[in-house]
Amino acid sequence: MTEKNVDVSIPIGPLHPALKEPLRIKLHTEGERVVDAEVELGYMHRGIERILKGKPWNKAVYLAERVCGICSNIHCMTFIETLEKISDVEPTPRAKYLRVIVNELDRIQSHLIANVSYFLGIEHETLAMYMLDVRENSMDALEIVSGNRVHMTWNVLGGVRWDVEDHQLKMILETLDKMEPRVRRYRGMFAHGPLLQLRSKGIGVLSYEDATKVPAVGPVARGSGHPESDWRLRHPTYRDIFDFKAISRKEGDNTARVLIRFDEIFQSMDLIRDAIDNLPEGDIKNRGKVKAGEGFHSGEAPRGELKYFVKTDSAGKIDDITIRTPTRLNLESCVGYMLAGSPSIADAVAIYASIDPCIACTEG
Amino acid sequence: MITDKLKNFVRRKSFHVTYVDTGSCNGCSIEVLATICPRYDIEQYGIFVHHPNPREADVLLITGCVTEQWKTKLKELYDKVPEPKVVVAIGACACSGGIFDQEGKRTHPPLKNFIPVAAEIPGCPPRPSEILDAILGVAPIVFKDYDKKEANK
Numbered sequence: 284m285t286e287k288n289v290d291v292s293i294p295i296g297p298l299h300p301a302l303k304e305p306l307r308i309k310l311h312t313e314g315e316r317v318v319d320a321e322v323e324l325g326y327m328h329r330g331i332e333r334i335l336k337g338k339p340w341n342k343a344v345y346l347a348e349r350v351c352g353i354c355s356n357i358h359c360m361t362f363i364e365t366l367e368k369i370s371d372v373e374p375t376p377r378a379k380y381l382r383v384i385v386n387e388l389d390r391i392q393s394h395l396i397a398n399v400s401y402f403l404g405i406e407h408e409t410l411a412m413y414m415l416d417v418r419e420n421s422m423d424a425l426e427i428v429s430g431n432r433v434h435m436t437w438n439v440l441g442g443v444r445w446d447v448e449d450h451q452l453k454m455i456l457e458t459l460d461k462m463e464p465r466v467r468r469y470r471g472m473f474a475h476g477p478l479l480q481l482r483s484k485g486i487g488v489l490s491y492e493d494a495t496k497v498p499a500v501g502p503v504a505r506g507s508g509h510p511e512s513d514w515r516l517r518h519p520t521y522r523d524i525f526d527f528k529a530i531s532r533k534e535g536d537n538t539a540r541v542l543i544r545f546d547e548i549f550q551s552m553d554l555i556r557d558a559i560d561n562l563p564e565g566d567i568k569n570r571g572k573v574k575a576g577e578g579f580h581s582g583e584a585p586r587g588e589l590k591y592f593v594k595t596d597s598a599g600k601i602d603d604i605t606i607r608t609p610t611r612l613n614l615e616s617c618v619g620y621m622l623a624g625s626p627s628i629a630d631a632v633a634i635y636a637s638i639d640p641c642i643a644c645t646e647g
Numbered sequence: 648m649i650t651d652k653l654k655n656f657v658r659r660k661s662f663h664v665t666y667v668d669t670g671s672c673n674g675c676s677i678e679v680l681a682t683i684c685p686r687y688d689i690e691q692y693g694i695f696v697h698h699p700n701p702r703e704a705d706v707l708l709i710t711g712c713v714t715e716q717w718k719t720k721l722k723e724l725y726d727k728v729p730e731p732k733v734v735v736a737i738g739a740c741a742c743s744g745g746i747f748d749q750e751g752k753r754t755h756p757p758l759k760n761f762i763p764v765a766a767e768i769p770g771c772p773p774r775p776s777e778i779l780d781a782i783l784g785v786a787p788i789v790f791k792d793y794d795k796k797e798a799n800k
């Protein structure tokens with residue numbers, strides 16, 4: 284690293300009003316300008332990968348889900364899909380649709396809370412409270428389908444846990460109709476609010492080239508003009524049945540990332556409506572057995588690409604497992620490219636919130 | 648005495664809450680965040696939850712299963728909170744270690760080995776209404792006639 288003129292080093296955290304989870308960010312400043320940043324992790328390490336080794340797969344799925352409490356469904360889904368890939372089990376057509384419904388509902392609530400924490404980061408509490416209120420509706424919808432608000436264990440080998448009745452589907456559609464105009468209004472408030480834009484436009488820019496260097500994933504990459512970073516494009520159900528197209532923007536600043544999340548909420552709503560309209564009849568579960576083998580699989584979590592490597596033995600136990608979570612990459616692009624050069628320390632907090640960090644995932 | 652009565656009345660209706668994450672999966676943390684949303688609206692009970700700052704807290708909400716880093720820092724944190732104070736453990740993780748209390752773990756549950764805990768809310772995660780219920784239930788009991796109890800010690 285070249286010698287830089289650093290006045291003060293300001294530590295943020297591990298307990299800080301702006302942070303939801305404990306970690307330490309060290310900002311090296313020159314006057315009010317941030318010239319360099321470091322992060323210090325380790326407050327949330329629970330050793331999930333170590334606990335998982337040697338567990339039977341049907342016990343391991345509960346643990347895999349508890350890597351993260353905000354995007355718990357995608358962990359469950361990616362883990363089960365990795366096992367399905369290893370053991371050649373195909374989910375039934377109805378199960379594929381039901382998985383998409385729950386996955387997209389989960390994405391909606393996760394994107395909403397991500398934007399809530401961004402608005403709390405720039406101290407716009409009104410909008411944050413509005414959005415937290417809408418989020419409760421999506422939690423209701425999740426509870427209708429799966430019976431729980433956070434940890435649902437919705438996916439099982441070859442299908443889903445239980446069937447969804449018609450009246451429940453109708454309730455989901457009603458909830459979505461209730462939510463959509465409100466979220467559209469809040470998107471408009473953010474996109475056209477001059478004060479909100481003052482804190483967001485042109486702040487924390489991640490250029491197209493820099494996004495490929497780490498590489499950034501998820502809404503962070505799509506905000507910098509990388510639509511191909513969406514792994515739903517490569518997922519068989521999304522690709523073949525729903526003809527999925529990814530959203531992207533070119534600016535690469537805080538505004539772009541927040542707007543991408545807003546737009547993906549509407550996209551998820553359309554996907555859910557599509558899935559409910561065309562939901563096929565039939566079984567919800569295929570019988571199958573976990574075989575010995577190993578394999579990689581990636582899924583698109585709300586924060587980006589989530590990658591699982593799993594190795595199983597013939598008794599269906601987990602021999603080895605590695606989980607690479609999206610925030611691991613996004614945090615690096617945040618610290619390396621966005622925070623350095625941020626015009627003030629107050630903006631550093633907003634930039635950090637705009638990548639939607641999830642430290643519990645990252646540390647495992 | 649009149650000042651005691653006054654203090655009891657005021658303390659029942661105004662306290663600061665600080666939540667600390669000692670290695671949870673975030674499930675419990677977002678349920679704490681959900682208590683400030685307009686549906687549950689923790690602030691209408693006179694509870695201030697927004698900015699976690701232990702130095703002005705009355706109630707500490709602790710989630711998570713005490714990771715290696717938090718082992719020494721928990722006591723320090725607890726000492727920073729001014730008297731009178733209440734600790735509420737949220738979720739199966741903080742109560743007993745929950746799902747993370749298994750072979751190969753890197754955590755040191757339960758929380759009550761490190762600091763005194765006044766209430767435990769089981770559940771993985773507990774609902775926001777249960778969290779609200781516990782705070783409202785336990786805090787006034789501890790704060791009631793606090794000065795008299797201190798004087799008699």
Ligand code: SF4
Pocket residue numbers: 349352433670671672673674675676710711737738739740741745746770771772
């Ligand atoms: S109790 Fe459950 S939801 Fe809460 S932190 Fe522990 S694993 Fe997560």
